[in-house]
Amino acid sequence: MQEITGGVAAPIGFTAAGIHCGVKNKNPEKKDVALIYSEVPCAAAAVYTKNRVKAAPIWVTMENLSDGKAQAVICNSGNANACAPGGTENAKTMCKAAARTLNIPESDVVVASTGVIGQPLNIGVIEAGIPALVSALSKDGSDAAARAIMTTDLMKKEIAVRFNLDGKTVTMGGIAKGSGMIHPNMGTMLCFITTDAAVEPVYLRKLLLAAAERTFNRVSVDGDTSTNDMCAVLTNGLAGNTVIAAEGKDSEAFLDALVHVCRYLARCMAEDGEGATHLVTAKVGGASDNETAAALSMAVVSSSLVKAAMFGADANWGRVLCAMGYSGADFRPEATDVYFRSKSGEILVCSAGTGISFDEAEAKRILSEKEIIIDIRLSEGGGTGEAWGCDLTYDYVRINGDYRT
Amino acid sequence: MQEITGGVAAPIGFTAAGIHCGVKNKNPEKKDVALIYSEVPCAAAAVYTKNRVKAAPIWVTMENLSDGKAQAVICNSGNANACAPGGTENAKTMCKAAARTLNIPESDVVVASTGVIGQPLNIGVIEAGIPALVSALSKDGSDAAARAIMTTDLMKKEIAVRFNLDGKTVTMGGIAKGSGMIHPNMGTMLCFITTDAAVEPVYLRKLLLAAAERTFNRVSVDGDTSTNDMCAVLTNGLAGNTVIAAEGKDSEAFLDALVHVCRYLARCMAEDGEGATHLVTAKVGGASDNETAAALSMAVVSSSLVKAAMFGADANWGRVLCAMGYSGADFRPEATDVYFRSKSGEILVCSAGTGISFDEAEAKRILSEKEIIIDIRLSEGGGTGEAWGCDLTYDYVRINGDYRT
Known part of the structure; x- marks a missing residue:
């Protein structure tokens, strides 16, 4: 396994972007909406916060991923869309607007938000920004996407690895945000992982749970677990490996890579804990x-x-x-x-x-x-x-x- | 029920003292050993930290209270005598030295320590100070005792109440220390309660558990629970009430007073949490x-x-x-x-x-x-x-x- 550049846009068929739409209206320099896109539909899975108070985008993503399929991820920072008026409608509007411009089904969009709780999301600026966001999609866009999901994070959290699987070269990339409210069971963290490996979606979720247990669930910044957090994986299969659907040599190699990516991002979250110096x-x-x-x-x-x-x-x-x-x-x-x-x-x-x-x-x-x-x-x-x-x-x-x- | 002065020395037959022996050797102005004494043997009970790592004085007190009987409490601050070389021996020596000078059985002494973990207790200065400590016992000594058990506490925690029970006037007093490492199940807190009511010791423990559940177990300063902490109650029966041994009007009145005392001290701990401003x-x-x-x-x-x-x-x-x-x-x-x-x-x-x-x-x-x-x-x-x-x-x-x- 080898670390490479390119983050979530490193795997074949993926592009990414991050721009300023105006959710973080105090600072127009700060990117606040990220988009990750696969040119073909992906088998996808996610794990979510166990907080009983779940933000609207969590519920919408759960529903959208119930068929194990996704093709894009849209995420804003600056507002958590949690305990906020019109939350579900706004989360759905984000999916709808992204889907329309990308010309994919609305139900194939993973949606996430992070930021302050309880204030209405300025959905207008996100909708208005989506055409520019889609235009910005590129193989170099992971850096911008990684920055667009940051809140109080001081450093961008991004990684990509290349490894062999079933005789094919497979690439996996990830971006994450962390900082405060980090604790097991997805305390304010967002993580999006992309790969061109082919994995059966139900088995993918099992592998993701195993990786999260050994990585994200072993990070604590302050003991608070958040309303919003998720780790989603999109696998588009363009590397051409035989679909991984059960335990074996291939699933082991895939899990090793997934743990490597998650472990790196989890450690970054701890290192970049709010105010942390150690x-x-x-x-x-x-x-x-x-x-x-x-x-x-x-x-x-x-x-x-x-x-x-x-x-x-x-x-x-x-x-x-x-x-x-x-x-x-x-x-x-x-x-x-x-x-x-x-x-x-x-x-x-x-x-x-x-x-x-x-x-x-x-x-x-x-x-x-x-x-x-x-x-x-x-x-x-x-x-x-x-x-x-x-x-x-x-x-x-x-x-x-x-x-x- | 009426609040009065006098703290743990307010009930009939109790005296208290607190002096500087030299455990807190940095500051000779600071009192560091407290003693509470009843002129007659008491029915006694205590609740302890649930931390798996228990300081030596906890084990010694558990053993000493196994017969439901005590007559004195000795407590030092400045050193927790936890994970420290010679811990059990030193805790027993504290009991022995106090018992000898007070002329009571060694097994009738409740011993407690609070302060830094893992450093050897300077038992020599405590032993040497005990005659002066016993000489200092007085009806006015609760203030000094309350100060002698403080670590990073900024305010002394002391209360006494008078109430009627079975036609008799009963007095109950308490002192406590808190500050950091406060969390349910006796996180670094020490609390000593005295009363001249008569209560059967097994039932006393039941009442103490009920009061702690509603008071001390509802306080959090930082989520850390400590190695050392206990709440002990000594009841000497000198008020002359019929011994409380089961549920009824008397036990209710007693529990009300106990909850009042514990609630006051618990709130003081929260208010005086390390660094707290609210x-x-x-x-x-x-x-x-x-x-x-x-x-x-x-x-x-x-x-x-x-x-x-x-x-x-x-x-x-x-x-x-x-x-x-x-x-x-x-x-x-x-x-x-x-x-x-x-x-x-x-x-x-x-x-x-x-x-x-x-x-x-x-x-x-x-x-x-x-x-x-x-x-x-x-x-x-x-x-x-x-x-x-x-x-x-x-x-x-x-x-x-x-x-x-």
């Missing part, structure tokens, strides 16, 4: 099983106290143990070792569940790097897991103390 | 049942995004609905109204799950008060509940980014 990875080894390791690692990256300690480069491992303790997962504190690691080195700070004396200056140096690994070693079995988060900073408070106004 | 109460009415209302209100006060919005006096009710949505509790978003209220007024911001236009300046004025109520009205049934939290501020990050060093 990417924090919690790794757990020696757990009784992988599920336990996942629960423990998620509790550690989700703890406000661990996150604040990481901000302060403070080797406060007691908070790591404490978070593991309330995770609900089974482990023996008295058989737990904790290391902090970064490119500056590694230091053991807790052995057999008890504090040991260590060089505080060295720990501080290690924790001052941008990327920190909290490495937790248990003695229960062979279960491993990792989760990604970020530190809790003054900027997180600043951004979220006045996001709407 | 006390935020989420009230839910019209839920299908009380359990649902409790889960919804807890999700709202626990949300980092709601908390950051409250810091910014931002009427971002979308985050309130969003938090309700991921609470796991059952409700219909489309039948949800949200009001913000404070002593400056009340404003409806979301009607039937949808944003309505409202006066932003008025909302800002309402949310700028120190005490904010988020009033959520559902249409499912008669379930009600409330939970207390605080805003997420720059100071929370500052305090926890560098607590240990």
Whole structure:
């Protein structure tokens, strides 16, 4: 597998675009509507937020994808179209307007929104902008699309990979947005993945769920899960592989690529968490099983106290143990070792569940790097897991103390 | 029921003290060991942290209270004696030293610690300080005891009430510490309650659990639950009431007082949350049942995004609905109204799950008060509940980014 450029427009038959339509009316420089298009219909699948309060575009996309088919994705930023008057109608209008200009069925459009909740979507500017958006579609358009779905994100999240499948060269691309309200089960994240592989849609959803469980569901920025979020995959089959419909060598290769793409985008979300200055990875080894390791690692990256300690480069491992303790997962504190690691080195700070004396200056140096690994070693079995988060900073408070106004 | 002064030393037969022994060695002005004593043995009960990682004093107290009997409480701040070398031995030494000087059985001492995790407790300074601590016991000592258990708390948490029971005048007092790591199931909180009522110890524990469920388990500061925390009640029976051992008029009056004391202390913890500038109460009415209302209100006060919005006096009710949505509790978003209220007024911001236009300046004025109520009205049934939290501020990050060093 090889990383390449081109993002969601890298696979054969896909193009993308992102322009300013006026949803983010405060800043005409900012792109606010993205479009991804396949020249042929795709088998498609998505996973959605588990929040009981779901934004209108989520419901509309669920309906549109119920036949496992899609050909385009339209997404605006700046307004979540959640708990907003006329939400469903506006989401449908976005599909209709895109479909009409692209000359495809309205039900083959995936629609998504992200931004502030509860305010009416300015659907007029989106409708008016669609002809320009469709005209802008190109093989170079992924960058613009990736930027058009950003809210408080500081960096664009985009990747593409090339790999072999069934003797064919297959390409997969992805873009995502994250930032705040990131937590398992699709907390404010949007992710759109395209590929020219051929996959049967019901099986595709199964593979997507497996990939999300190991990647997006292991990211926490602030413990809040959002109303809007989804990860959708469109597979147009133009690479010419035999359709993947069951477990086997091909599905494994496809899943590997999907996990690679999702893992990269998930880590980007953690790294670009609102206000974040550190990417924090919690790794757990020696757990009784992988599920336990996942629960423990998620509790550690989700703890406000661990996150604040990481901000302060403070080797406060007691908070790591404490978070593991309330995770609900089974482990023996008295058989737990904790290391902090970064490119500056590694230091053991807790052995057999008890504090040991260590060089505080060295720990501080290690924790001052941008990327920190909290490495937790248990003695229960062979279960491993990792989760990604970020530190809790003054900027997180600043951004979220006045996001709407 | 009438609020009086005197705290834990208000009930007949109780005295208290708090002095500086040297655990908080950085600041000799700060009291760091508290003692509460009853001149006669008490029926006693406690509830403890559910964190799997429990500090040594928790285990020792559990053992000491297994007979439902206690006569003194000793507690230090500045060091949690959790995940620390020699923890159990040191916790037992605290009991032994206090018991010896008080001339009571070692197993009748409740021991607690709070502070940093993972560092050896300086038991020597506590042992050396105990004679002075016992000498300091007095009817005026509750204030000093309440101060001696504070860590990052800014205000002392103390209350006493007087009420009638079985024709007798009964007094109940309580002190508590809170601040960070506050979340249901006894997240870093310590609470000691004394009363001269007579209650059978097994039934006392049942009443304490019921009171905690409605008070301490409805407070969230940061979602972290700690290794150390407990709420213990000592009842010495000197008021002369008939021993309460089953449901009835007396148990109701006693539970009312206990809830009053616990509720006051729980609210103080939220108000004094680390870095907090607002006390935020989420009230839910019209839920299908009380359990649902409790889960919804807890999700709202626990949300980092709601908390950051409250810091910014931002009427971002979308985050309130969003938090309700991921609470796991059952409700219909489309039948949800949200009001913000404070002593400056009340404003409806979301009607039937949808944003309505409202006066932003008025909302800002309402949310700028120190005490904010988020009033959520559902249409499912008669379930009600409330939970207390605080805003997420720059100071929370500052305090926890560098607590240990």
